[in-house]
Amino acid sequence: MRLYLTSLNPTDSVTGGFLPAAEALGWDVTILTDHPGGYPGFETIETDVRDVRAVIDTIARHHAPGAIFSNSDHIQAETALAAAYFGLPGKDWRACVTAKNKALTRHRLTPLETVRSVRLTPGGGLPDAVPYPAVVKPAMGVASEDVVLARDAEELADAVAGIRTRRPGEVLVAEEYLDGPLHTLETLGDGRTLTVLGGFRTTLGPLPHFVEERLDWDPEPPPGAREHVLAALAALGVGFGACHTEYVVTRDGPRIIEVNYRVIGDNCDFLLADLIGVPLFEWILRVHAGEPLPERGEATVAGHGAVVSLVADRSGVVAAAPPTGEGPWEGPWDGPREHDGVRLWHRPLRRVGERVELTRTNRDYLGLLRAVGPDRASVDAAVASFRGGRPWVIA
Numbered sequence: 001m002r003l004y005l006t007s008l009n010p011t012d013s014v015t016g017g018f019l020p021a022a023e024a025l026g027w028d029v030t031i032l033t034d035h036p037g038g039y040p041g042f043e044t045i046e047t048d049v050r051d052v053r054a055v056i057d058t059i060a061r062h063h064a065p066g067a068i069f070s071n072s073d074h075i076q077a078e079t080a081l082a083a084a085y086f087g088l089p090g091k092d093w094r095a096c097v098t099a100k101n102k103a104l105t106r107h108r109l110t111p112l113e114t115v116r117s118v119r120l121t122p123g124g125g126l127p128d129a130v131p132y133p134a135v136v137k138p139a140m141g142v143a144s145e146d147v148v149l150a151r152d153a154e155e156l157a158d159a160v161a162g163i164r165t166r167r168p169g170e171v172l173v174a175e176e177y178l179d180g181p182l183h184t185l186e187t188l189g190d191g192r193t194l195t196v197l198g199g200f201r202t203t204l205g206p207l208p209h210f211v212e213e214r215l216d217w218d219p220e221p222p223p224g225a226r227e228h229v230l231a232a233l234a235a236l237g238v239g240f241g242a243c244h245t246e247y248v249v250t251r252d253g254p255r256i257i258e259v260n261y262r263v264i265g266d267n268c269d270f271l272l273a274d275l276i277g278v279p280l281f282e283w284i285l286r287v288h289a290g291e292p293l294p295e296r297g298e299a300t301v302a303g304h305g306a307v308v309s310l311v312a313d314r315s316g317v318v319a320a321a322p323p324t325g326e327g328p329w330e331g332p333w334d335g336p337r338e339h340d341g342v343r344l345w346h347r348p349l350r351r352v353g354e355r356v357e358l359t360r361t362n363r364d365y366l367g368l369l370r371a372v373g374p375d376r377a378s379v380d381a382a383v384a385s386f387r388g389g390r391p392w393v394i395a
Helices: 012-024 052-060 073-085 093-100 102-109 153-166 225-236 268-276 280-288 376-389
Strands: 002-007 028-033 043-046 067-070 117-120 134-138 148-150 172-176 182-190 194-198 200-204 212-217 240-250 253-260 304-311 316-320 334-339 342-348 365-373
Touching: 002 012, 002 073, 012 028, 012 268, 012 280, 028 052, 052 073, 067 073, 067 280, 073 093, 093 102, 093 225, 102 117, 102 172, 102 225, 102 253, 134 153, 148 153, 153 172, 182 225, 182 280, 194 225, 194 268, 212 268, 225 240, 225 253, 240 280, 268 280, 268 304, 268 365, 304 376, 334 376, 342 376, 365 376
Parallel strands: 002 028, 002 067, 028 043
Antiparallel strands: 117 172, 134 148, 134 172, 182 194, 182 200, 182 240, 200 212, 212 304, 240 253, 304 365, 334 342, 342 365
């Protein structure tokens, strides 16, 4: 079995999840990427992975493919088209395009939910029909980058002007602010069956920005939310592979924030695998090889888990960081360590001496802390103990 994995810059999900999973399955791996130096130990071919013609041409001149897969937000459609070209299982490229483009997502979901939204084209003025307070964001954006709350026309004009200096020529979306608890639903499908793996409750940093500071395991969706999200995914054509959907429970019911047609990121994928007790990354790869989803049954998860983002609160230089290598661990993760029955992993994302410029996005993360324990209280205590004894310091 030959897996072609299309990728941009290396991520923990790929290097710590999917590549070890492919090795565990005994598959041969060829990585197609525009960052060929980021995957030591694997066969890598430099390819313009944003161009499906280049991807197809590279594969056709190499070994016959058994599966073609990507976990990148940016190249799902290209990868799906390449898989279809070679007659292999894959996502519907139209669903990939619709999910990636927030304006298209809103348009497709109109029959299911009412969310007032306005498309802002490059070079155009601000329309009068913007629903305030409004959230403005790039239609093709990711990771809370350039996502800002505007309470009136003046704030919207300032936000749009700032975003357009960084993203000239991009389409923006201004939509009504959805007030309520923020949740996720994690799904995996094989083209015949769509399984709900669980979900998280998301804690955001202070407005007007939308930085995710913590995700807590919350596998039971609020009443009606599961059905609404699954109906939305069906309307978008999402039914194959992993998908991470964010939604808000408003006073009028659940409303979709965005659909990310890949597994949840920021190391919550590792937490998800820990909590549900399955080889998640192997399962995702196997459906892309045409295998049906394994039977999981009605297994329940005992305990609690969380991923806590250790976020810089100012620009400056990293003066101190939690020590690493305090145990028999290798690689970028420091852990697991035990604290009163809680397993903790720390993932440093910065180095001492590195300059940090505050962006009010997840690029401000200094590290990630993953915790699994018997209950919420014990997880909270372990996280607090780690943060108090091993702080990140910005000078």
